[in-house]
Amino acid sequence: MERFDVVIVGAGAAGMMCAIEAGKRGRRVLVLDHAKAAGEKIRISGGGRCNFTNLEGGRIERYLSANPRFALSALRRYPPSAFVALVERHGIAFHEKTLGQLFCDGSSREIVDMLLAEMKAAGVVLRLGASVDRVEKLADGFELALEGRGGGGERIACASLVLATGGKSIPKMGATGFAYDVARQFGLALTETRPALVPLTFDVSLLEQTKALSGVAVDVVVKCGRQTFAEAMLFTHRGLSGPAILQISSYWREGEAIEVDMAPGVDVFEGLKAAKTSHGKQAVATVLSRWLPQRLAHHLAEAEGAGGRIADQPDKALRRVADAVNRWRVKPVGSEGYRTAEVTLGGISTEALDGRSLEAKAVPGLYVVGEAVDVTGWLGGYNFQWAWASGWSAGQVC
Numbered sequence: 001m002e003r004f005d006v007v008i009v010g011a012g013a014a015g016m017m018c019a020i021e022a023g024k025r026g027r028r029v030l031v032l033d034h035a036k037a038a039g040e041k042i043r044i045s046g047g048g049r050c051n052f053t054n055l056e057g058g059r060i061e062r063y064l065s066a067n068p069r070f071a072l073s074a075l076r077r078y079p080p081s082a083f084v085a086l087v088e089r090h091g092i093a094f095h096e097k098t099l100g101q102l103f104c105d106g107s108s109r110e111i112v113d114m115l116l117a118e119m120k121a122a123g124v125v126l127r128l129g130a131s132v133d134r135v136e137k138l139a140d141g142f143e144l145a146l147e148g149r150g151g152g153g154e155r156i157a158c159a160s161l162v163l164a165t166g167g168k169s170i171p172k173m174g175a176t177g178f179a180y181d182v183a184r185q186f187g188l189a190l191t192e193t194r195p196a197l198v199p200l201t202f203d204v205s206l207l208e209q210t211k212a213l214s215g216v217a218v219d220v221v222v223k224c225g226r227q228t229f230a231e232a233m234l235f236t237h238r239g240l241s242g243p244a245i246l247q248i249s250s251y252w253r254e255g256e257a258i259e260v261d262m263a264p265g266v267d268v269f270e271g272l273k274a275a276k277t278s279h280g281k282q283a284v285a286t287v288l289s290r291w292l293p294q295r296l297a298h299h300l301a302e303a304e305g306a307g308g309r310i311a312d313q314p315d316k317a318l319r320r321v322a323d324a325v326n327r328w329r330v331k332p333v334g335s336e337g338y339r340t341a342e343v344t345l346g347g348i349s350t351e352a353l354d355g356r357s358l359e360a361k362a363v364p365g366l367y368v369v370g371e372a373v374d375v376t377g378w379l380g381g382y383n384f385q386w387a388w389a390s391g392w393s394a395g396q397v398c
């Protein structure tokens, strides 16, 4: 039976970073992945340009977890600037797009190639097309039984085992619940998992009202409970999407309403009343289109029964229209689910892990990194930052 110091299951962002660091320490490292290529989610991320970190990626309030302070140790030890320095060392050009989000100028492929080059330099062995069938605890480590193309029936032993198989998002890309299953096997607690950073869907009657708006994008402030996001929102043929909605989806729960201000910073009621005096002959929709895309302006004026000239509208009608713009309360029926969710909220409980090393407190030698852990970032490079930071931290000790 072949023996490694460290076996990492999952050649994604967190697994590769962990492998590089452990390899640099002289550990004999094997990375296993059942996919045909490493870093597939990195490759497709950020629309092919990989939003690889965020300048604000060290801010703990940008991460969701049952224990929001858990991520602090790893994020402090491996901050966004550390990953930026690595990217710069490899001569990869990048830019800040918006809100601290750093993207490659070229292709996300450059980030995958950088990680593969670093793994090679650190002597890491990468085996693709390999799934782990079973994991057993030995007195001095773990034994893995492999299945599939990369190692049918083979057994591998290791001192440290790192679970880096991510969450359940996008099963079509090979996401599995492997890390959760192994966690359960070893008695590690799990928190409830749900799709996050995901479009929200409407029921049939709401869709009937909004389907004409499909494709309309508008800058909004969206609110759910105490959480707000100011970003773009997109009407779709199934509900709502766009960065503002993906962000709020991580905070939204079934049965709750979200409140959307589609003209942030504009008191639409005051604006409509002023226009009633100064531009009485204008249609309400025309006045609304000062602040909203035309299609949305027309739709809202009609939907609120204020289709005619603004001078003919009682203030009550203008108030209704203004509320529909500044305070649209809407109850999504659900989300698009793991099929399209960018991440999985929840996962292996932080209670079960040491925040500095990501080692399971009750199972020495077992580590969990990346999205499999109950740490979920906002949209905008935060999830990769958590993957790099947690992978790096485990890589110092595993």
Ligand code: FDA
Pocket (backbone or CB within 6 Å): 009, 010, 011, 012, 013, 014, 015, 032, 033, 034, 035, 038, 039, 040, 041, 042, 044, 045, 046, 047, 050, 051, 052, 053, 130, 131, 132, 164, 165, 166, 167, 169, 170, 173, 174, 175, 176, 177, 178, 341, 342, 343, 369, 370, 371, 372, 380, 381, 382, 383, 384, 385, 387
């Ligand atoms: P990741 O999912 O990357 O890797 C897990 C690996 O484990 C995969 O290679 C998988 O094949 C392998 N695996 C799974 N089960 C296995 C098994 N049973 N046996 C063997 N191998 C197994 N984040 C961000 O910060 N900026 C961005 O721009 C984007 N963009 C983005 C776009 C899209 C479309 C998605 C779906 C997601 C993003 N994200 C993102 C989120 C980001 O991709 C995600 O949080 C990280 O990839 C998580 O890294 P991990 O290494 O934890 O898991």
